[in-house]
Amino acid sequence: MHTQRTGNALAAFSFVLWGILPLYYQYLPGADINDLLALRILFSIPFMLFVMLLLRRPLPKLSKLWQDKHSLVMSGIAGLIMCVSWYAFTWAITHDQVLAASLGFFINPLFAIALGVLFLKEKLSKAQSMAVVLGIIGIGYQVLHYGELPWISLIMGSFFAIYGLCKKYIRYDALTSVTLEAVILAPFALVYLAYSFVNLTSTALFTDTTTLLLYIGSAPVTLAPLIFFALAISRTSLTMVGLMQYIEPTLQFLLAVFLFGEVFDQVKAVSFSVIWLGLLLCSLEAFSNLALRRLKTS
Incomplete structure (x- = not known):
């Protein structure tokens, strides 16, 4: 029980850190996302x-990593997919689109449910089916009134869900997997930074020291919550983690509306409300199932 409480606390803390990330990126308004992504990849490795050394985790041997070539390839694919989601997220929160980032994470579970059905042959419960339908209605309502899809939110939500699906096929532990994703992508990041440096097109490399450090700092501030999340997974249930994941987009939503002053008009209010209703149904079902399991085991 103590271990589970620790896991719950670690999971909640990781989602709080993710939720307040927009506060950090307010110091990099209009940032060069290409430089930001390249520097994040490179400095993720050290x-x-x-x-890993701090947690006394032994560094994986190259021979052992090479033995599982399937996981090695999937780690590279997962890294690329995560880059797309992270690119969209970072662009949103550095260009006054924190509400779009919030929406992306609110609809992410709906994409995860759909991928589970398509690739893992999972069956939808009634609440999950209703949540997917309500999610489509919520997005459709925005399209009807704005005349365009919320592309940033959809890219974020879908690619992060695909990233989660890829992790299902990786047999390395969480910390090794995250490190390996950065190692595989590091040569591409180095080539890009060298090219932009030679052609004098880099924003980060030709700016003041403080701004450069903020670019580099994107690595630890985005990886810290991921580490707490990895530590939580082994100590608590996936159901609890699934329920607590709404902490992140909720905090981003509150920051967008009340601190950054983004417009939350009637169209967005209706769209968000319909999606929230679907997520509420899923959460109530999950709580109910969790309570039933506890009664059976007690």
Whole structure:
């Protein structure tokens, strides 16, 4: 029981850190997302190695990693997919679109449910089916009134869900997997930074020291919640993690509306409300199932 409480606390803390990330990126308005992504990839490697040493996790042997070529390939694919989701998220929160980022994470579970059905042959419960339908209605309502899809939110939500699906096929532990994703992508990041440096097109490399450090700092501030999340997974249930994941987009939503002053008009209010209703149904069902399991085991 104590272990589960610790896991719940770690999971909640990780989602709080993710939720307040927009506060950090307010110091990088209109940031060059290409530079930001490249520097995040490169500096993720020393940071993850430091964390593994701090947690006294032995560094994986190359021969052992090479033995599981399937996981190695999937780690590279997962890294690429995560880059797309992270690119969209970072663009949103550095260009006054925190509400779009919030919506992306609110609809992410709906994409995850759909992928579970398509690739893992999972069956939808009534609440999950209703949530998917309500999610489509919520997005459709925005399209009807704005005349365009909320592309940033959809890219974020879908690619993060695909990233989660890829992780199902990786047999390395969480910290090794995250580190390996950065290692595989590091050569591409180095080539891009070298090219932009030679052609004098880099924003980050030709700015003041403080701004450069903020670019580099994107690695630890985005990886810290991921590490707490990885530590939580082994200590608590996936049901609890699934329920607590709404902490993140809720905090981003509150920051967008009340701190950053983004417009939350009637169209967005209706769209968000319909999606929230679907997520509420899923949450109530999950709570009910969790309570039933506890009664059976007590």
